[in-house]
Amino acid sequence: MTTQSATLAERVARIEGVLDHLATKADLERLRAEMQRLKFTLVSIQLTGVAIILAAMRL
Structure with missing residues (x-):
């Protein structure tokens, strides 16, 4: 099975999602x-x- 690497925009979107989930608004x-x-x-x-x-x- 092969996996496609995510584009930069997709990786950034994932990281932003994680940050939104973990960080408070003040952070x-x-x-x-x-x-x-x-x-x-x-x-x-x-x-x-x-x-x-x-x-x-x-x-």
């Missing part, structure tokens, strides 16, 4: 807030890197 809100902070930090780091590269190009 999910904390995770969402932390993800937003991490996204902001990542963008800040990326912009800093671009600024450093541009400054180095002017030397």
